[in-house]
Amino acid sequence: MLHLSNFGFLTAVTLFQAVHSLNACSGADTVFTGTAGIRYRICPGTDLVGRSTSVIQNVPSTNACAKRCDQSMDCFKAVYDTQTRACHFKGLKNLNWVDNDRFDVIQAEQTNIARCPYTETEYRNGGKIYKICKDTDLRGKSAQVMKGVANLNDCAQRCSTTSTCVQAVFDSALKVCHIKADLMTDTLIWSTDKRFDVIRQDIAAEPAKNGAWSDLIRLPVIPVAAYVVPEYPSSQRLLVFSSWGADSFGGEGGRTQFADYNFNSGTVSARTVSNTHHDMFCPAMSSLQDGRILVQGGADASATSFYDPKTNAFTRGPDMKMARGYQTSVTTSDNRIFTIGGAYSGPRKGKDGEIYDAASDTWKALPGAKVAPMLTVDDEGIWREDNHAWLFAWKNGSVFQAGPSKAMNWYGTTGTGSQVAAGVRDPISASMCGVFVMYEPGKILSAGGSPSYTNSDANARAHITTIDKPNAKPKVERIADMAYPRGFSNAVVLPDGTVIVSGGQRRSMVFTDDGGVMFAELFNPATKSWKTLAPESVPRNYHSVSILLSDGRVFSGGGGLCYVGIIGRSSVNCNKLVDHADGQIFSPPYLFNADGSDAKRPMISALSDTSVKVGGRLTVTMQGPAKGFQYTLIRMGSVTHSVNSDQRRIPLTNVTFGNTRATITLPNDSGVLIPGAYYLFVLNAQGVPSIARTVQIKL
Numbered sequence: 001m002l003h004l005s006n007f008g009f010l011t012a013v014t015l016f017q018a019v020h021s022l023n024a025c026s027g028a029d030t031v032f033t034g035t036a037g038i039r040y041r042i043c044p045g046t047d048l049v050g051r052s053t054s055v056i057q058n059v060p061s062t063n064a065c066a067k068r069c070d071q072s073m074d075c076f077k078a079v080y081d082t083q084t085r086a087c088h089f090k091g092l093k094n095l096n097w098v099d100n101d102r103f104d105v106i107q108a109e110q111t112n113i114a115r116c117p118y119t120e121t122e123y124r125n126g127g128k129i130y131k132i133c134k135d136t137d138l139r140g141k142s143a144q145v146m147k148g149v150a151n152l153n154d155c156a157q158r159c160s161t162t163s164t165c166v167q168a169v170f171d172s173a174l175k176v177c178h179i180k181a182d183l184m185t186d187t188l189i190w191s192t193d194k195r196f197d198v199i200r201q202d203i204a205a206e207p208a209k210n211g212a213w214s215d216l217i218r219l220p221v222i223p224v225a226a227y228v229v230p231e232y233p234s235s236q237r238l239l240v241f242s243s244w245g246a247d248s249f250g251g252e253g254g255r256t257q258f259a260d261y262n263f264n265s266g267t268v269s270a271r272t273v274s275n276t277h278h279d280m281f282c283p284a285m286s287s288l289q290d291g292r293i294l295v296q297g298g299a300d301a302s303a304t305s306f307y308d309p310k311t312n313a314f315t316r317g318p319d320m321k322m323a324r325g326y327q328t329s330v331t332t333s334d335n336r337i338f339t340i341g342g343a344y345s346g347p348r349k350g351k352d353g354e355i356y357d358a359a360s361d362t363w364k365a366l367p368g369a370k371v372a373p374m375l376t377v378d379d380e381g382i383w384r385e386d387n388h389a390w391l392f393a394w395k396n397g398s399v400f401q402a403g404p405s406k407a408m409n410w411y412g413t414t415g416t417g418s419q420v421a422a423g424v425r426d427p428i429s430a431s432m433c434g435v436f437v438m439y440e441p442g443k444i445l446s447a448g449g450s451p452s453y454t455n456s457d458a459n460a461r462a463h464i465t466t467i468d469k470p471n472a473k474p475k476v477e478r479i480a481d482m483a484y485p486r487g488f489s490n491a492v493v494l495p496d497g498t499v500i501v502s503g504g505q506r507r508s509m510v511f512t513d514d515g516g517v518m519f520a521e522l523f524n525p526a527t528k529s530w531k532t533l534a535p536e537s538v539p540r541n542y543h544s545v546s547i548l549l550s551d552g553r554v555f556s557g558g559g560g561l562c563y564v565g566i567i568g569r570s571s572v573n574c575n576k577l578v579d580h581a582d583g584q585i586f587s588p589p590y591l592f593n594a595d596g597s598d599a600k601r602p603m604i605s606a607l608s609d610t611s612v613k614v615g616g617r618l619t620v621t622m623q624g625p626a627k628g629f630q631y632t633l634i635r636m637g638s639v640t641h642s643v644n645s646d647q648r649r650i651p652l653t654n655v656t657f658g659n660t661r662a663t664i665t666l667p668n669d670s671g672v673l674i675p676g677a678y679y680l681f682v683l684n685a686q687g688v689p690s691i692a693r694t695v696q697i698k699l
């Protein structure tokens with residue numbers, strides 16, 4: 001009866017059910033995989049109310065109906081009627097998805113992709129070559145829409161004769177050819193979608209110039225936060241986590257979903273951490289001298305959890321003095337952890353500093369480390385104004401706050417704490433959820449962000465802030481803008497001192513991919529300029545991360561997470577296309593020879609010690625001569641919400657050479673060389689990095 005609505009019958013039942021329309025399966029759905037690998041989601045007990053394009057009688061089962069749909073060139077959605085055993089192929093417009101026990105809904109699946117999952121064909125015309133990936137779509141704006149296009153070949157032909165056409169999409173259902181918008185100005189996201197075929201001009205990748213992104217790495221959780229596990233001789237694991245839900249949050253869940261990803265072997269495992277009774281969603285994170293990571297607050301806002309790389313176990317730490325979420329913490333020169341802000345959780349006001357001392361395993365309030373001078377002015381008020389401070393630990397226990405407020409401040413961590421104004425970084429606006437990184441001692445690159453946390457235009461501005469003595473006014477230099485404005489992007493300093501900024505949106509808007517910037521950019525400190533790199537496949541916005549791996553590549557992942565309100569509630573109604581339980585690894589240009597082949601890397605054969613004191617000596621033995629190489633330490637990172645206050649790069653300048661040995665005297669100031677686990681990289685004259693060895697720097 002319901003399927004006759006195209007004839008004008010609308011029963012009271014359909015009208016009633018229309019009120020309860022679904023945007024995702026309300027129960028457990030299953031997958032039917034067609035002959036060409038196209039996946040169909042089958043949602044039992046639901047109906048797609050609307051016009052049927054054809055009806056096949058006497059179909060024995062739902063799977064048989066899915067098979068018939070798969071065999072048909074123009075079936076993307078179907079409904080199986082379990083009473084009449086009829087298989088209805090549905091149209092594409094004016095459908096209403098509702099609960100109804102009598103029917104099962106079958107829909108060709110959409111999944112974001114970075115590579116064509118099917119065999120591609122070629123189209124050539126006028127010296128141009130195009131690759132055709134059937135059954136996929138490029139979601140995003142079209143520059144031109146051509147109607148009445150007979151087939152895929154015609155669409156490819158039209159693209160090849162349109163000078164601006166780099167990518168096109170053929171809509172086989174409506175016989176429309178879409179010349180897609182320019183990726184430089186618009187966001188295009190490639191996904192499987194049986195209705196469409198993608199035509200892409202085959203342009204040489206040039207990895208030595210632009211770097212190269214890996215295929216998508218599917219993860220069992222959305223990587224909202226990430227840290228590298230310090231391991232010897234070299235780290236090979238990334239731990240990532242979300243909230244109590246792998247793809248959802250809401251409330252204080254008392255547990256956290258983790259994934260353990262080995263970036264050498266590619267293996268991934270899921271892990272629920274519940275023994276610390278801590279939902280670690282939206283926390284601050286800092287690592288200590290002994291390699292332990294302290295995750296603080298977030299959804300369970302007073303709780304803290306230690307991760308110990310030696311045991312791979314979590315233990316509960318002491319509660320903070322004040323409940324916090326979206327605070328920033330930083331490890332100080334004396335191996336304590338300073339934290340400030342965090343009105344997102346717990347009380348809204350007065351989130352002055354406090355400090356964790358590993359020696360006594362206690363937190364102490366620092367009422368003199370006032371939060372008020374570092375507030376932004378946000379459209380949503382105080383909830384957002386003390387979030388994600390740009391903190392850098394510096395000499396003699398000091399902490400420098402470089403943003404996101406226009407104003408900068410020095411914080412002192414002795415006694416009851418102190419605060420000293422340090423001038424204005426950016427007179428134009430605050431830069432909430434911009435990026436900040438110390439790429440060499442005392443030199444801070446910051447870029448992007450928006451005046452308000454969300455619903456706020458991002459900026460492309462960049463600054464270099466140079467700090468020297470604690471409490472002294474820093475030097476601020478506005479440098480060239482990035483090519484793209486970015487809110488919610490992430491920054492990673494590479495062993496050669498360049499900085500990769502990836503992801504982010506042109507207008508900050510939580511939980512969307514709108515205006516996502518696909519191209520990464522590389523900051524070069526020698527020229528203080530930016531260079532655009534290869535585009536990532538998936539937008540990485542709010543709740544995304546990027547982090548340096550021990551092999552000199554960069555992991556970029558996450559974005560999204562769905563608010564479901566109640567702990568344990570299903571995420572089926574979430575829009576999975578903006579919840580990114582995946583990542584991609586970027587190989588920077590320095591890993592390639594000019595012809596695109598892999599560059600030969602310097603090889604470290606041994607370190608004299610796995611643990612060295614600040615100011616101490618370390619001998620590196622190379623496979624081959626040690627001279628002519630650059631030696632660099634990068635503190636291992638932890639990242640969430642565009643904040644990585646652990647990372648910093650320390651080039652090593654006091655080096656003497658033997659034949660295959662380099663003896664390094666480390667910087668003698670623990671405010672420069674903050675205690676903790678570091679990557680030791682060796683770079684050759686071409687700037688190609690070794691695989692890093694792990695070294696612990698201690699007081």
Ligand SMILES: *[C@@H]1O[C@H](CO)[C@@H](O)[C@H](O)[C@H]1NC(C)=O
Pocket residue numbers: 396412414
């Ligand atoms: C280090 O900080 C303490 C406390 O703020 C101060 O008394 C001392 O003079 C500082 N030392 C140096 C060398 O700046």
Ligand SMILES: *[C@@H]1O[C@H](CO)[C@@H](O)[C@H](O)[C@H]1NC(C)=O
Pocket residue numbers: 654665
């Ligand atoms: C370089 O290291 C030597 C010890 O190997 C030390 O005496 C000297 O002070 C260091 N120089 C600098 C500039 O740190």
Ligand SMILES: *[C@@H]1O[C@H](CO)[C@@H](O)[C@H](O)[C@H]1NC(C)=O
Pocket residue numbers: 667668669
């Ligand atoms: C500490 O290092 C600085 C250079 O970074 C050097 O000038 C100074 O001599 C060193 N001090 C000691 C006591 O080694």
Ligand SMILES: [Cu+2]
Pocket residue numbers: 281282543641
């Ligand atoms: Cu968050």
